Amino acid sequence: MSKRFDEIPMAGIIIEPGNAMEYKTGGWRAMRPVHTDETCLWIKNGTCGLCWIYCPDNAVRLIEENGKYRYEYDYDYCKGCGICANQCPTGSIKMESE
Amino acid sequence: MTVVERVPTDKVVVEGMTGDAAIAHALKQCDIDVLAAYPITPQTIIVEDFQKFVANGEVKTRVIPVESEHSAMSACVGASAVGARVATATASAGLALMWEILYCAASMRMPIVLAVANRALSAPINIHNDWSDSYGARDSGFIQIYCQSCQEAYDTVIMAFKIAEDHDVLLPVMVCIDGFILSHNVERVEMLPTEAVQQFLGVRKPAIALDPDNPVTMGPLALTDYYFEFKEQQDRAMARVPEVFERVESEFEKMTGRRYGRFETYRVEDADIIIFTHSTPGGTAKAVVDALRERGEKVGVVRLRMFRPFPAEALREVLRNAKAVAVFEKCRSFGAPSNPLALEVRTALYDLDERPLVTDFVIGLGGRDVPPSTIVEGVEKTKEYLKAGRAPLYETLGVRK
Incomplete structure (x- = not known):
């Protein structure tokens, strides 16, 4: 999203809702959360989910497929704040430098 | 382009007026929807006279008596955002207190007309004329026009709305008169019939307005990625002013026989x-x-x-x-x-x-x-x-x- 001055609404007016999605805040990230499946309670039995609850950017994805649990981050929006790592009761999330 | 005709001489009303009164009468004839202002010498008569028009039921304008100039310009921006024709007036310390919102008015492309009775800035406190106040605001993004006579102040206010509201411009205008020297001295002013002024200006057609049925957000955040592009838009709008000014003045000349030029x-x-x-x-x-x-x-x-x-x-x-x-x-x-x-x-x-x-x-x-x-x-x-x-x-x- 790198539009010219004449391709955007006048004076920064937001003319339609939902466009915060277009703002990929992942570019702000200095530290990246790295997840370990082995000790994660969501992967083990589909419980806990504290990281998902606390993530301020909806960047944690808890996925259930055919009775199996998967875990991933949406790095387009994860700002690397580290709240998920801080909340994780089993220490399954580590913050690593980008 | 509106079709204007020469106003016949017998329809012109000649009165002795101060510069402030001339501006107040122009604002009345421009049929403004909202005026939000805070009193300050030597602008006071503009708003005082206008309040009389309101009290007498001569205008339908909503006057918002605010608690400061910062609020005055804020209220003007809000009113302008819904599509109203808006004006205010100030001077000196009042203009200084408006500072932050001057930039918002210009950047948000609100065609507000701001009458300034130029007055020195404190300290020492001084109510008399110099140009330090509006010169300080020269980078705010307002168009600035300075007048020499009460007639010119009257005429310029009328033209200011037409320039500001033109979709090629959409920028606020400061109409400046010398405090006391013009604001309080009585001169001969030829006033146009109100119908002629209203036909000349028409009703403001906002390019985009705040409207519950078509919601938009105005004045949001733009950081390193887009702020500069919005400033480019603003700069180009300013560059289009001379052409629009020329067009508006030509029409005004057809109606009145008077034109002033950019200088x-x-x-x-x-x-x-x-x-x-x-x-x-x-x-x-x-x-x-x-x-x-x-x-x-x-x-x-x-x-x-x-x-x-x-x-x-x-x-x-x-x-x-x-x-x-x-x-x-x-x-x-x-x-x-x-x-x-x-x-x-x-x-x-x-x-x-x-x-x-x-x-x-x-x-x-x-x-x-x-x-x-x-x-x-x-x-x-x-x-x-x-x-x-x-x-x-x-x-x-x-x-x-």
């Missing part, structure tokens, strides 16, 4: 020295030029009207053949090599291979009288500097030193 030239054709100033010293300068011409001196006047956008290219053509340009301005930009008006003139002339000498005289701070003798003193000094081949970057005139 006025007076006896400049063969002038060796051109006096460059604006507002009421423009009138004094013209009287001085008449007297000096009788003594055979080749002098003329350029009286600027539009300070923003500054008509650099057009002025270059007028000033280029003079030997010297003597700038008279009621402002000192402390620490600057010269002062706001002279800085613009020097920039306009810099690209010429052969440039006139530019002298810069700071006059009339805090309402110190600027009699013809002060202008003559500046012209005499300019002649000396011409002989010497160089001039100081600026100097003060009319101060005991």
